[in-house]
Amino acid sequence: VDFLLNGFKKSKKQALLVEPLNQKQYEYSEGFYDIVEEDKETYSNRKVIIENIVEQETVENFRRLINREISELEETFTYNVKGNPENQKICEIYIEVFEFGQEEHSIGFLTDISEERSKQIALQEANEHQTVLIKEVHHRVKNNLQILNSFLNLEKRAYKNQPNIIIDHMQSRLSSLALLHEKTYNTTDFKNINLKDYIIDQDNKLKSLIGLRDGIEFKSTVQDDINLSIEIITPLLLVVDELTMNAIKHAFPTDWPNKTISKEFRKIDENTGELIIKDNGVGIDKTKKDMKHSLGCEIIKNLTKQLDGDIKYIDVEKGTGFRLLFPLTMEHTISQ
Incomplete structure (x- = not known):
């Protein structure tokens, strides 16, 4: 013994x-x-x-x-x-x-076996969480592809004789959504996505797709601590994309000097964010500032509604400007 x-x-x-x-x-x-x-x-x-x-x-x-x-x-x-x-x-x-x-x-x-059981439970919870995250990503991909398909169908009718416009728009949208999925695929937190990282990468991709070709410079300033859920950042990036593409399409004649599109994001209080986006182009007819005169404006209005935001034209010294207010928080739901 x-x-x-x-x-x-x-x-x-x-x-x-x-x-x-x-x-x-x-x-x-x-x-x-x-x-x-x-x-x-x-x-x-x-x-x-x-x-x-x-x-x-x-x-x-x-x-x-x-x-x-x-x-x-x-x-x-x-x-x-x-x-x-x-x-x-x-x-x-x-x-x-x-x-x-x-x-x-x-x-x-x-x-x-307390320690081993705790590790086992933690591993099981991590696996379950990962399964939910994969479902979430798949759900987002499906929804965003449906959005892109809707945009494509609308633009095929509106720009049937201008295929280059359709191609540019789809390239930009796909680039933004690909960026979104690339970053969120490697995260476990869909509630706190840093906006600054996305906007910087979005500008770089727009520059490589269109900026170098058309001689347009993209400038962005983003407050460091703006963290958004995926429900907010997805339509927000699409709105930014549509506003940017509208500026690229309408603001700059071929020989326009120093073509620039600038964006500034900041918090105006604990619940609300603000985007000021403007270009230094030819400007817009003041009689058309009700945002009802083009397909692009209709798309922007619908995306802003999905975002639960508010968008208006603003007066700028040169070119065209918009002010978008958007919520910083939104109820987060995960598809089952």
């Missing part, structure tokens, strides 16, 4: 139980007292330990073992240390009753 107990001497998570069913003559390795948090000198092999087990089925099986209705017990259970439900451990126990030399004996093992 001493040899066996010595083999468990350094273990605080696993204990050897020699004669655990004997009220007087029993030997436990040191790990048992660490697990149940009892003092070895004052501990007596009493049934109150069993009463600190949470699962009543396990308690009943212990009683059946004690009464010799069964000869073997193998259980995983929750243990209230000293009867305190605020201090619980998850344990595994195995006890076997056997005969040796015409005498009945018992031996068993007690293992504290």
